[in-house]
């Protein structure tokens with residue numbers, strides 16, 4: 001699909017992540033569940049190995065290459081638009097990514113879980129401009145198995161968080177019923193080769209939803225570890241997904257689970273000058289679920305909210321649904337909605353503010 005990827009440049013410092021074994025999680029290994037819990041509460045990022053998706057991930061990257069190779073005019077038929085709907089194609093430069101008004105450099109295609117699971121019926125995108133042909137042609141053989149497997153991994157992890165948070169049985173799963181409409185989506189991302197290793201591809205952000213399961217080929221992803229002002233690279237490891245907690249889980253848990261800041265640069269050092277590819281599955285709560293801390297359901301969460309500062313307390317009672325939260329964040333990043341000043345960019349922020357980082 002693409003040129004061989006040079007090995008990780010050893011001169012580039014990295015932030016190590018805990019490696020979690022999905023096989024062990026699935027068999028109910030309590031020590032592995034504790035390691036996952038530690039990773040998800042301290043940094044909010046971890047590697048996941050043995051996730052049983054390697055072949056599907058390769059095939060999804062192949063579909064992604066076919067999509068991104070289409071003429072721009074064809075891709076723009078599937079554009080996501082300016083109303084805060086994430087599903088569809090986004091061209092490079094469509095999003096404002098910094099308080100100074102810098103634009104992103106990535107192109108991406110977001111495929112709704114709801115369309116994938118209901119295929120050949122479409123419930124989110126109008127049929128004539130649903131998704132580019134390579135997606136439709138590979139829906140049954142590649143896209144649906146990828147989404148289904150990602151949901152299985154997601155649900156296994158949610159089950160563990162549910163128990164660790166002391167929530168009633170299956171509470172988190174019930175907030176994410178697969179057959180109800182939600183913002184869950186698969187995303188294929190391409191950042192075109194560039195000589196720069198410092199120009200932001202995607203600005204500092206927290207993820208909007210529940211969990212993100214990311215497959216990276218080249219480096220470029222960076223995290224801002226808690227208490228640090230120095231961005232650090234996360235090294236891609238073959239066949240290891242990079243998982244992270246998003247805003248919804250942080251809010252549900254009263255901040256116990258960490259939705260950590262991250263951003264994307266072009267690949268560093270020896271990996272520079274290559275197209276950068278990523279694939280993500282984002283899980284998000286059902287559209288109508290209100291985003292607030294589940295204090296009434298768990299003494300642990302209640303205690304966490306009680307001890308939080310006033311800004312965080314506000315964040316733990318958003319008063320909006322999961323759908324409204326995502327729509328606001330997607331819509332206010334669009335450059336077309338930022339023509340007058342940058343107020344809208346500020347309005348696109350999620351839980352970043354409670355991390356006390358001004359980035």
Ligand SMILES: O=C(O)CCC(=O)C(=O)O
Nearest residue numbers: 189207216221264278280
């Ligand atoms: O491309 C990556 O490595 C990360 C992408 C990301 O953070 C996002 O799409 O939210």
Ligand SMILES: [Fe+2]
Nearest residue numbers: 205206207262
């Ligand atoms: Fe992200």
